[in-house]
Amino acid sequence: MTGLSFDVSHLLAGGLVLVSFMLLYQTRLFALLNVFALQAVILALSVAWQAYVQDAIHLYVTAAIAFAFKAVIIPVALHRIISRLGIHRDVENVVGIGPTMLAGLALVALSIVVMLRVVSEADALAREDLAFALSVVLLGMLMMVVRRNAVSMVVGFMSLENGLILAAAGAKGMPLVVEISVAFSVLVAFTVIGVFLFRISERFETVDARALEQFQGDRL
Amino acid sequence: MTGLAVDLVFQLMQMTLVILIAPLLTGLVRAVKARLTRRRGPPLLQPYRDLARLVRKEAVVADSASWLFRTTPYVVLAATWVAAALIPTFATGLLFSWSADLIAIVALLGSARFFLALAGLDVGTSFGGLGASREAMFASLAEPAMIVIVFSLALIAGSTQLSTVAAAMTSGVGLRVTLGMALIALVIVAIAENGRIPVDNPATHLELTMVHEAMILEYSGRHLAVIELASMLKLTLYVSLIVCVFVPWGIAIADAGVGDRLAGAAFYVAKLGVAGVLLGVFETSIAKMRVFRVPDFLGAALMLGFLGALLLFVSRTLK
């Protein structure tokens, strides 16, 4: 693998992490969706680059799926849901932006530290990629935790999954990447449909996740 | 075989002796107390007359009383008498002496008390219950005290067998502090068990002070006579117990000749007399205590006995 290809994939992976940070400090839902679309695009690019580097055809498929599904369909769908349901447009944070960013930094540091312990990897690339992927995953989860709206939770989940796809793509010659990305698209679809469901069945006026816990099983 | 016959004869002699002499002892105590309080008092033999009179009277039994009420007097007398029979009065090594030991004697007296208390409850009057419950409280402290005293004696003499103990005492174990403790404790227990002043007053019928009398309040006629006799016997028993353990001199050792035994009997009667006088003096010189002071009194006995036993446990081992 040449230095150039290394740099490019590295750049793209780093960009992914950067965008995850951007996701963290969005305050408007629409902006959030746009940023997410951006992340999806970058993901598609980096997967495609991996496909080119490893000249693995199936990765192109994955890239295509990622682009079509996450960069186009889902954001559009969510846009429409938001406007249909008339959800108020700003993201409700549990924790302030500042602490969230700090936590994010800490997570990135943590993932790099953990990865540095990996010695045997011949090419640093995969290791770096893994470090980035891990931080994207963690940042995605952090986002799910610090945001209240169902929409931003969905977005967080999807960015988490982006990290997974990145890792899968980075893993040279890993079989089933396509299948996995498909399976995950199904998961995401379910999530979005779930959000729809609650609206259609007229049970929840808002998709604020709090509304989902109105009923508390056997609370005392 | 002849030896056995002789032993049997002496055993029976001893039993008859104690039961015959018991009223006399009581009479003596009463007489001494009367003299000391400047009264002429009843004659020495008054108790015999009382018993005879009571026995001849018809017995009145409360409607609510059960068969237990009527059998109790005989049970009490029997138990006390058997206990008394086991105590070497003028000769050790009596025929039956090995059929029960000191612990058994304590237990026999316990059974007498058990039935007496039941009889107190039987008629279903307040006084009977009062007497029974107080008696139970006294006994619950007096009995353990007695047992720990037995511990000390047994450890000194190396046996709980009373004949052996008496023999060991005569062979001279010397003066020991534990013996002193045991003696004091035993005296206290004896006073409590026989319902003497300061624990109880055998002469009173003043409701709030009665214990033993309250239990037998409903008895009359022959039943009363038997119970009175039993309590006199008990007094004699305790006195002869103290005597044979602490002043065993003159007692006829086992397989002693007839002469010695007769001498022993004489000695014994003399000792009883002295003890009776002492008891009378003691009773007149002290006032009765409140019922709930008695536990402390008996507790003291328990502590003394326990101390003695403890000393012996750590100081010596049994042969």
Added chain:
Amino acid sequence: MSGLPLDGLAAILVLPAATAALLAFMPGYRVSAAINVASSLLTFLASLSFLFVKPASGDYFLVDDLNIVFVVLNTFVAFTASVFSASYIGHELETGRLTSIHLRFYHAMYQALTFAMNLALVANNIGLMWVAIEMATLTTVAMVGVYRTQAAIEAAWKYFVLGSVGIALALFGTILVYMAARPVLGEGVGGMVWTTLLGRVAEFDPALLNLAFVFLMLGYGTKVGLAPLHAWLPDAHAEGPTPISAVLSGLLLNVALYAVLRFKLLLDANARAIAPGPLMATLGLVSLIFAAFMLYRRRDIKRLFAFSSIEHMGIIVFAFGMGGPLANFAGLLHMTMHSLTKSAIFFTVGHIAQAKGTQQIADIRGLTVSHPALGWSLVLGVLAIAGAPPLGIFTSEFLVVSSTFARAPWLALLLVFGLLVAFGALILRLQGMAFGEPSPGDRQTTASTLPIAAHFGLVLLAGLYLPPPLVAWFQHVATMLK
């Protein structure tokens, strides 16, 4: 794909899949219920064939002694549960909780679930295993939500979100395993085939393996229902149809546990990687004690037993974490006994809920008076699950505790403490439900008591007498598990 000519392996996969497809278009719930039962029975019989002819394992499928235990147990309980559900689900239609279209969906999903679980169990490819478990999760999500009440949908949603996150973590772990394997095994399928991995794992990079195991443990541990990842479990049990609660407790948890075990074996084989045992033992102990205390404040009978499932999963994971032939044997035995007992209990609970028309513990009283059969089988079941002899769970708990105490006294003391706390809670609730003045509600129940009897019969038998072949089998597996 080694020999898909119709051997048992093909059967246990194809049968459910085909039936699922069939049932999806089958009107009339009676017929579909019958088909459901028949197909489950056939699947069970097919799995029994493993005991005699072990299919050759390939890159995708693997049948070894370990997963045969799981497969047979799974298909059996799936069968009995289908029998129960056949006699039970009609009632739901009458009471209008379900419509026939839902029932069609329900039966199709039932078979789909069976397919997914069998696939996960026989998968030799860790990617395939992951896909199968995800599928099983999605199907159960759908079934938990089938009543479409607010509570049911909330439970399904909670299950779905937490489950998906778990799935994601598990996938990351899987990828990491591949990454660790690649330098050694080269690129390609080989890097995801469990048997191949196990062969060379000793040369893998330990750091990557550790990282992978952390993710896998959390990911699949969520499915196992280990505290603190258990949150979805009680609601999913309580709000779904009772047969599904039985399947969840009796089967799905085992499947996830199976996945964890496979990866534990991998890590065990690499000397330089951290030993997975302590982590598992800790999680198990935490789950046990946590669930034991949670039992005290339950108001809903199905939630009560859901928490007892968490407790027992804790015991099992603890046993496997301790390792050693005795503890592993105990773990396997405990898993089997727990599946049988717990599903039987859920069957009973289904009857009770039908009879009393409520799931609230407070409204269920004096069952032994109003419904002697139900009441006493509840007593039997709770005593069994609480570890009372001569029932099977006592045997395994006996082995776990006694073998642990000789090795790690403090752990054993904690274990015993947890067991005792749980025992107290279960008995407290049991006495309230089984004895005293009966509460109103004495509808007679439609469902068949046959599965209950069958399960309890097996559990009782196991407590008294374990057939030597079974013992030999378990012992072999136990040694295999290190």
Added chain:
Amino acid sequence: MNLLQALLACDAALLALSVVAVSVARRSGASAFVYGATLALSAALLAAAAAALIGRAGPARLTLPIGLPWVGANFRLDALSAFFAVVVNLGGAAASLYALGYGRHEREPARVLPFFPAFLAGMNVVLIADDAYVFLVAWEFMSLASWALVMAHHRDSGVARAGFVYLVMASFGTLALLLAFGLLAGAGGGYGFDAMRAAPPAAGVAALALALALVGAGSKAGLAPLHVWLPLAHPAAPSHVSALMSGVMTKVAVYAFIRIAFDLVGRPDWRWSAPILALGAATALIGVLHALMQTDLKRVLAYSTIENVGLIFVAVGLALAFKASGLPGAAALAMTAALFHALNHALFKSLLFFGAGAVLTATGERRMGRLGGLLNRMPATGFFVLTGCAAIAALPPLNGFVSEWLMLQAILLGPQFPQWTLKLLTPAVGAAVALTAALAAACFVRAFGIPFLGRPRSDEAAKAREVDRFSLAAMGALAALCLLAGVFPGVVIDTLKPVAVAVTGAAMPLQAEIPWLSIAPIAESRSSYNGLLVFLFIVASGAMAASVIHRFASDALRRAPAWDCGFPDSSPATQYTAESFSQPIRRVFGGYVFRGRERLDMPAPGETRPAVHQLVLRDPVWDGFYTPLGEIVGAIATRLNRLQFLTIRQYLSVVFAALVALLLILAAWP
């Protein structure tokens, strides 16, 4: 077919019977059938066990291919097992006979009949189990069966609580024993008792195992402070079951302790005995003092069971100490005393519970405050109960006295201890035993006097009728046995010889050689006792006195109202009650033991409300330990319960936290 096989066959038959009982329980005549069958089977078991005990055959072994696969189910019948089997089945037979009559009054026979045979079977199997698994299965099975029997009257108030406390404590004990066996078996899993005997553990381990065994067996036997379930559970059960639980099941627990302490843990250490002695003495005192305060007849008996268990453990502790100090003869004496007392207690406690059951049948009352004068209404029952009370109060010539006498004799050997601790401890224990005996006498004066003597305190008591023949037969048989064991103690001691030898390695001198049937623990010069002579003396002298007086003096008798010092009061309410009887003793001991408080609410002059005199007794053990424990568990449960109601997001954060924590650990991993 050897005796062990016979025992097993009978146990199997009992189990089968309980299965049959399930199906027939609702038919009429079911109880007659079941109890008849249990009577026959217990008799058979009794015969087999007695044959094994007297025949002095070496231990018989048997292994069945069930239970733990690689261990199998091992059974072993040796002298110790045989003796306790005798005790158990004696009680079982008596209870069955009694139940033939008593069982007719059962409200819900279906809740009693199936479990009664199972209970008997469980106890029997515990005694012959020879590996940890079978032992614990049978042990817990016994607990469960008795729990079911306790829950038989589940509708009565307090029964649910009793059952709950009982079952939890029982399972606690089982787990403690499980840990003990786990220690003895070692990591290899040698669960057979033979394996344990073969590989005795190191001293420290053995001590720990013994402590666990003490906790496990003690909780079943009712050793303080693990006794709290006993006075709740025993009275709650039907009376014939109470008799079994109190008289017999506690003995099974004693057996378990002896088996572990003297057989399995290897060489004893004298240090172990000190806590046993202390606990035993404390248990005895606590038990008898509580018994004195109870007003429910069956609770009195339950607490007195605790007292007797304490005495037995004192003797066992002495035996252990003597054995460890190399004084086998003394150990044999103490052990004989313990076993003898176990037998005695089984006899008279069953008898007394039968009596309580008879009173319950006749009057429907257990509260002593509502009874009275029953001796006139039920003379036979009264007489038998009186015998039982006299026996348990250790009055000669009955059996209770003999065992306590042996116990005191053993204590008197205390000075031989080389260790100062024991030298000092023994007399203290002796004093405690003496105090216990005295208090027990008071307790049973009360327990007999209040219900059976005096005047009836309620119409039920006034209208009581004598109970049926079967009940009387059972009580009569036990009363006769109490007398026989007291009059011919030598026979019993000689029968116990093989047990003492097996357990302590020595035996008391053969009593049959001593003339005139008297017994001597060490030597006749030391101490001897002759129950027969004492009995004959008492009878003879009493009869003589009576006959003489009746012959030569008056035998006239007049019935009249009670005199009562001139103020007779017709109302039975003026009698001494159970509470007032024990008031003096309460004032002496109550302060420390019960934190007793008497509250007097005296209305002002002119007020119409009645004056109320209230007595509040507390049990420090409950207040100090169990109540707080329950509160702690509840508090933790409530705390943790909040975790059940978080939002999805919060659950996710928990998962996230777990992940980050594990990653941090990995990062920090060396």
